[in-house]
Amino acid sequence: MTRPAATGSCLAQEARGGSRLALSRLLTAVESRTPGAEEALRLLYPLAGGAHVVGITGPPGGGKSTLVAALVAEARARHRAVAVLAIDPSSPVTGGAILGDRIRMQQHAGDRDVFIRSMAARGHLGGLAGTTAESAAVLDACGFGLVFIETVGTGQSEVEVASIADTTVVVQAPEMGDEIQAMKAGLLEVADLVVVNKSDRPGADRAAAQLRAMLDLGNAERAGTSEHSRPRPKRPEVLLASGLDAAGVPELLTALDGHHAGRAGADRPQAARIARARAQVEGILADRSREALWSAARRAETEALLEQVAAHELDPYAAADRLLQQLGTGQPAATSS
Amino acid sequence: MTRPAATGSCLAQEARGGSRLALSRLLTAVESRTPGAEEALRLLYPLAGGAHVVGITGPPGGGKSTLVAALVAEARARHRAVAVLAIDPSSPVTGGAILGDRIRMQQHAGDRDVFIRSMAARGHLGGLAGTTAESAAVLDACGFGLVFIETVGTGQSEVEVASIADTTVVVQAPEMGDEIQAMKAGLLEVADLVVVNKSDRPGADRAAAQLRAMLDLGNAERAGTSEHSRPRPKRPEVLLASGLDAAGVPELLTALDGHHAGRAGADRPQAARIARARAQVEGILADRSREALWSAARRAETEALLEQVAAHELDPYAAADRLLQQLGTGQPAATSS
Numbered sequence: 253m254t255r256p257a258a259t260g261s262c263l264a265q266e267a268r269g270g271s272r273l274a275l276s277r278l279l280t281a282v283e284s285r286t287p288g289a290e291e292a293l294r295l296l297y298p299l300a301g302g303a304h305v306v307g308i309t310g311p312p313g314g315g316k317s318t319l320v321a322a323l324v325a326e327a328r329a330r331h332r333a334v335a336v337l338a339i340d341p342s343s344p345v346t347g348g349a350i351l352g353d354r355i356r357m358q359q360h361a362g363d364r365d366v367f368i369r370s371m372a373a374r375g376h377l378g379g380l381a382g383t384t385a386e387s388a389a390v391l392d393a394c395g396f397g398l399v400f401i402e403t404v405g406t407g408q409s410e411v412e413v414a415s416i417a418d419t420t421v422v423v424q425a426p427e428m429g430d431e432i433q434a435m436k437a438g439l440l441e442v443a444d445l446v447v448v449n450k451s452d453r454p455g456a457d458r459a460a461a462q463l464r465a466m467l468d469l470g471n472a473e474r475a476g477t478s479e480h481s482r483p484r485p486k487r488p489e490v491l492l493a494s495g496l497d498a499a500g501v502p503e504l505l506t507a508l509d510g511h512h513a514g515r516a517g518a519d520r521p522q523a524a525r526i527a528r529a530r531a532q533v534e535g536i537l538a539d540r541s542r543e544a545l546w547s548a549a550r551r552a553e554t555e556a557l558l559e560q561v562a563a564h565e566l567d568p569y570a571a572a573d574r575l576l577q578q579l580g581t582g583q584p585a586a587t588s589s
Numbered sequence: 590m591t592r593p594a595a596t597g598s599c600l601a602q603e604a605r606g607g608s609r610l611a612l613s614r615l616l617t618a619v620e621s622r623t624p625g626a627e628e629a630l631r632l633l634y635p636l637a638g639g640a641h642v643v644g645i646t647g648p649p650g651g652g653k654s655t656l657v658a659a660l661v662a663e664a665r666a667r668h669r670a671v672a673v674l675a676i677d678p679s680s681p682v683t684g685g686a687i688l689g690d691r692i693r694m695q696q697h698a699g700d701r702d703v704f705i706r707s708m709a710a711r712g713h714l715g716g717l718a719g720t721t722a723e724s725a726a727v728l729d730a731c732g733f734g735l736v737f738i739e740t741v742g743t744g745q746s747e748v749e750v751a752s753i754a755d756t757t758v759v760v761q762a763p764e765m766g767d768e769i770q771a772m773k774a775g776l777l778e779v780a781d782l783v784v785v786n787k788s789d790r791p792g793a794d795r796a797a798a799q800l801r802a803m804l805d806l807g808n809a810e811r812a813g814t815s816e817h818s819r820p821r822p823k824r825p826e827v828l829l830a831s832g833l834d835a836a837g838v839p840e841l842l843t844a845l846d847g848h849h850a851g852r853a854g855a856d857r858p859q860a861a862r863i864a865r866a867r868a869q870v871e872g873i874l875a876d877r878s879r880e881a882l883w884s885a886a887r888r889a890e891t892e893a894l895l896e897q898v899a900a901h902e903l904d905p906y907a908a909a910d911r912l913l914q915q916l917g918t919g920q921p922a923a924t925s926s
Contacts, residue, residue, distance in 0.1 A: 536909035
């Protein structure tokens with residue numbers, strides 16, 4: 253009971269048993285990949301795999317948070333346990349705090365089948381996609397069959413997060429500025445479903461029609477050309493919704509379910525599962541290397557090498573090679589837990 | 590001359606000699622860390638270290654590109670060689686293309702002391718910050734004493750890019766939406782200088798006054814509390830500018846020079862240089878591991894393990910440990926070039 257590992261396994265059991273405090277603490281541990289998180293995940297991971305992981309992304313100002321809140325309410329109306337991981341980009345240094353969380357939580361206060369959690373976008377060892385995938389697995393193992401990952405689709409890491417979802421929804425508002433339009437074009441390439449939110453605003457129908465035309469064109473152009481593209485048999489569906497008054501939200505949840513069920517035998521869900529596995533494993537490998545470099549025994553040597561690189565006395569490839577030579581025997585040793 | 594490495598060293602020599610085509614090809618190679626890029630960087634890196642690397646970041650819609658174009662024109666009026674690395678978030682999958690580049694290039698067409706380059710925000714092996722730092726070193730070694738890195742400050746990777754600059758400028762417009770305000774608050778923590786752009790618009794003076802008050806408050810609250818915070822002896826200066834008619838731009842360039850010169854003996858520039866070194870070295874290490882995992886000899890084994898993780902038959906930590914055991918001897922071997 254005194255080993256840190258025991259803490260992880262206790263947290264895992266308590267979280268599975270329904271303790272929201274234990275679940276919160278576990279997710280905090282997962283974000284920084286503590287030894288306790290590793291112990292917990294080794295227990296929980298085999299119990300996961302059944303949840304539908306839905307990425308909700310889009311440019312800023314599209315009303316993602318409000319739409320997710322409406323989707324949560326709709327899922328609860330259908331008696332489903334639902335969790336939200338909101339990736340918070342607001343503070344790159346301190347990690348920030350999502351104000352909206354508290355507001356959205358109030359509606360479901362006391363409801364044990366809703367869990368809403370914000371994660372800092374920055375400071376994830378081994379990458380945001382990896383720890384997000386691990387967090388989703390924890391929620392999955394704790395009984396949440398529907399997990400939303402909400403992220404602003406304007407950064408490299410944030411789009412990577414969207415790529416690990418079983419289903420990716422891109423949300424936008426009818427009218428948006430030029431720079432945001434450019435972002436949108438890129439985001440559409442990862443969309444399984446597109447939502448024109450704030451459907452009560454003027455121009456929503458026209459925006460949806462334009463999107464359909466753009467997507468038809470894009471699909472024709474890209475047919476089988478990009479190795480990075482996911483298999484996409486047909487143009488993603490474009491739906492209208494309003495997070496504010498929940499118009500179109502039941503149809504959206506039904507479409508999400510349809511996407512999940514309809515593609516069960518297709519390549520896309522398997523590709524997403526492999527992407528999740530890869531993000532986690534590569535993230536853990538990167539952590540192991542970093543731990544070895546910055547361990548008490550090596551830190552001074554690592555710092556001295558970086559100072560030489562900073563002074564341009566040594567190039568970064570030569571520094572990396574020296575570190576790898578030093579790690580040659582050290583790295584595998586660092587992996588025993 | 591037939592080894593790929595020779596290509597890298599030839600490109601390096603030609604780029605140093607003034608060939609813009611060679612420089613372009615070299616930066617393309619650096620983005621994907623080819624063996625040629627490695628060879629070139631080993632030659633060029635010791636020749637770099639003198640340039641002032643300035644990060645220009647901020648929420649979408651702040652007019653960063655226009656401001657950078659005005660700064661480039663001002664630097665040329667002062668007879669300085671200037672380069673721009675524009676990190677393009679527009680397409681996460683295909684890499685996108687910055688339309689603005691061509692427009693901005695026209696003004697300086699035929700001017701050999703201006704070099705403008707867009708880099709895809711996605712698909713960088715070993716991380717965007719690392720390859721951006723390497724690209725800046727290449728430009729530095731090729732005689733560009735002032736290197737702007739322009740990036741939308743809304744993603745984890747993009748903010749990391751800002752953190753490797755000697756001086757980080759956060760740009761915003763007078764009026765912006767709520768979600769963007771939240772991003773801004775985080776961004777301000779990494780700012781050395783803040784610019785209220787579009788200073789001709791109503792509310793610009795008020796926005797600047799609010800920012801100064803917010804920064805004074807923030808500085809008082811944070812004094813020495815966050816380990817992630819950079820050393821910041823005083824509140825960052827808040828300037829008004831208009832990229833469109835270049836009002837305030839000469840003063841901004843002078844303030845940038847002042848920041849660079851005034852802090853030469855302080856902690857901040859050294860911290861930035863260490864951050865650049867670390868981003869490059871850790872990026873190269875991550876690449877080396879990834880190369881080893883996905884080499885022809887190991888690919889099948891790696892894929893089989895990931896499929897087990899995807900099927901939840903094996904947890905990601907166990908998979909990572911197995912891969913590390915396999916790499917135990919393989920990894921150092923993969924580093925000889």
